[in-house]
Amino acid sequence: MTIGVLIIVIFMIVPLMVGFYAAGKSKGSSDDYFIQGRGMGSIAVFFTVAATWWSAFAFLGSNASFYSQGPIYLTAFAWNILFGYLYFVIGKRIWYLGKKFHYVTPSDLLGDFYNSEKVRILVGLVVIVFTVPYLQIQLTGGAYLIEVASGGVIPFWLAALIFYLVIIIYVWVGGMRAVAWTDIIYGALLFFGLLFTGLYIVRLVGGPIEMFEQMKNLHPEHLTLPGPLGSSGYASWISLCLITAIGALMGPQLWLRMYAVKNGKLFNLMPFLISLVAISYIGSVLVSWTGVLIKPGVENPDQILPIIIMEYAPFVIGAIVLAGGASAAMSTANSQIHAVSAVMTKDFYQRYKNPDASQDRLIQVGRYFLLVFSILAYFLALFAPGLLVTIGLIAFGGTAQLIIPTIGALFWKRANEAGAITGLIGGLTFTILFTFIPTLVSPLGLNPAMWGLLINATLFIIISLSTKPRDQNTVKRFENALLQFKYNENHVKERDKEYAEVN
Numbered sequence: 001m002t003i004g005v006l007i008i009v010i011f012m013i014v015p016l017m018v019g020f021y022a023a024g025k026s027k028g029s030s031d032d033y034f035i036q037g038r039g040m041g042s043i044a045v046f047f048t049v050a051a052t053w054w055s056a057f058a059f060l061g062s063n064a065s066f067y068s069q070g071p072i073y074l075t076a077f078a079w080n081i082l083f084g085y086l087y088f089v090i091g092k093r094i095w096y097l098g099k100k101f102h103y104v105t106p107s108d109l110l111g112d113f114y115n116s117e118k119v120r121i122l123v124g125l126v127v128i129v130f131t132v133p134y135l136q137i138q139l140t141g142g143a144y145l146i147e148v149a150s151g152g153v154i155p156f157w158l159a160a161l162i163f164y165l166v167i168i169i170y171v172w173v174g175g176m177r178a179v180a181w182t183d184i185i186y187g188a189l190l191f192f193g194l195l196f197t198g199l200y201i202v203r204l205v206g207g208p209i210e211m212f213e214q215m216k217n218l219h220p221e222h223l224t225l226p227g228p229l230g231s232s233g234y235a236s237w238i239s240l241c242l243i244t245a246i247g248a249l250m251g252p253q254l255w256l257r258m259y260a261v262k263n264g265k266l267f268n269l270m271p272f273l274i275s276l277v278a279i280s281y282i283g284s285v286l287v288s289w290t291g292v293l294i295k296p297g298v299e300n301p302d303q304i305l306p307i308i309i310m311e312y313a314p315f316v317i318g319a320i321v322l323a324g325g326a327s328a329a330m331s332t333a334n335s336q337i338h339a340v341s342a343v344m345t346k347d348f349y350q351r352y353k354n355p356d357a358s359q360d361r362l363i364q365v366g367r368y369f370l371l372v373f374s375i376l377a378y379f380l381a382l383f384a385p386g387l388l389v390t391i392g393l394i395a396f397g398g399t400a401q402l403i404i405p406t407i408g409a410l411f412w413k414r415a416n417e418a419g420a421i422t423g424l425i426g427g428l429t430f431t432i433l434f435t436f437i438p439t440l441v442s443p444l445g446l447n448p449a450m451w452g453l454l455i456n457a458t459l460f461i462i463i464s465l466s467t468k469p470r471d472q473n474t475v476k477r478f479e480n481a482l483l484q485f486k487y488n489e490n491h492v493k494e495r496d497k498e499y500a501e502v503n
Contacts, residue, residue, distance in 0.1 A: 029359050047188070053083065084275050124343050130394075132377055142326045151315075171370055172367050244396055250402040250403055252342070284305075295311075346362075397452065401424055408464070419461065430451055431448045
């Protein structure tokens with residue numbers, strides 16, 4: 001057990017070292033602290049997006065879902081493709097507008113496009129309220145892994161506290177640069193750790209082929225929809241795919257990464273690279289269904305991976321894998337804490353409280369918000385536990401509603417403030433009511449956020465068309481910017497084509 005604790009200590013020291021090294025590279029501006037001065041390179045971009053996109057929702061939640069709900073989580077292969085495509089189509093435009101108009105948060109772009117303080121405040125509140133539950137997932141998942149990897153020497157409450165303190169320290173001193181650099185390490189650990197674990201554990205039942213044969217004979221309900229519980233059918237499959245991809249993309253942590261990119265060309269490979277990362281879910285399938293065969297009846301499905309790896313693998317290997325798994329949680333938690341602090345600092349403190357705040361003051365205020373929201377997530381992890389995938393869908397369902405006004409801002413000149421506000425409120429109201437009131441059942445078995453999106457889009461279009469258009473100066477400014485974006489894209493394609501022909 002001493003070795004396990006030592007491995008965890010090493011795992012915790014590494015990000016602290018990276019954080020302090022990153023602090024030495026800081027340029028002292030709020031833009032540098034929040035979005036790395038818009039100078040993030042290709043390797044850091046890929047790993048920080050992938051590591052932020054993947055989380056305890058993926059590392060622990062995927063195993064819990066396969067273990068208790070059957071094949072529903074296989075939709076992850078589809079949502080990875082969708083996420084990568086959306087990141088390219090929408091993310092590249094957000095990057096361009098952010099660079100041109102100096103945006104830092106989601107509220108910056110949407111508030112400016114709709115020329116509305118109400119939209120700005122509403123968007124800021126949405127990303128804060130629905131990011132905190134997802135942050136709770138990371139602290140819960142990371143604490144589970146540390147607790148098990150230590151052999152119970154470190155209890156859950158202390159594991160969560162340690163996890164939280166380490167993140168606070170290195171994000172506090174290093175900002176976005178520290179987050180991105182640690183994500184390079186975390187991303188590699190996550191990808192290879194999950195695959196390795198699956199291939200190692202499935203040997204206990206004779207390998208993948210034998211595992212599937214046994215599952216077909218003994219637990220066929222795990223291999224087909226709607227799963228052993230009868231609650232995960234095609235409607236859930238579609239909901240999970242769309243809401244996860246859209247909700248994650250619209251999270252503030254991904255917006256900041258879009259703004260931080262140095263060169264727009266970096267977006268072009270992301271659909272392929274993000275889709276490739278989904279291969280790791282094969283490891284989840286192998287671990288979970290091996291668990292169904294050799295370890296049925298685990299009370300908390302979120303702990304199936306750490307329980308199996310610590311019981312059936314050598315302790316050192318198990319501790320290393322679980323410490324690597326904690327990286328999945330930490331790589332998303334650091335991004336979310338950092339992003340929420342950016343929203344609070346830029347959208348609320350600077351804009352309404354202290355417009356003339358110095359760069360040092362903005363960084364300091366951002367650090368205070370790191371502390372506040374981390375403490376909130378810590379207490380939620382202790383006193384409001386729940387299945388990680390379930391909590392994740394609630395969080396994604398809220399942030400997903402932002403896709404409607406965002407698409408309007410990027411692709412529809414007729415979109416206006418009234419449509420954006422009415423659509424968001426309508427979509428969020430339906431999503432919240434049908435999520436938290438047990439007597440309300442979402443039609444057709446779809447996740448409430450799916451109907452929320454439909455209501456949101458319908459209201460957005462109808463109200464925008466039936467109310468006064470936006471100020472024409474604002475319309476023209478965005479229209480010219482997006483036309484310039486298209487021109488630049490076409491110019492690059494033509495240049496690349498000519499280069500290919502010559503060579």
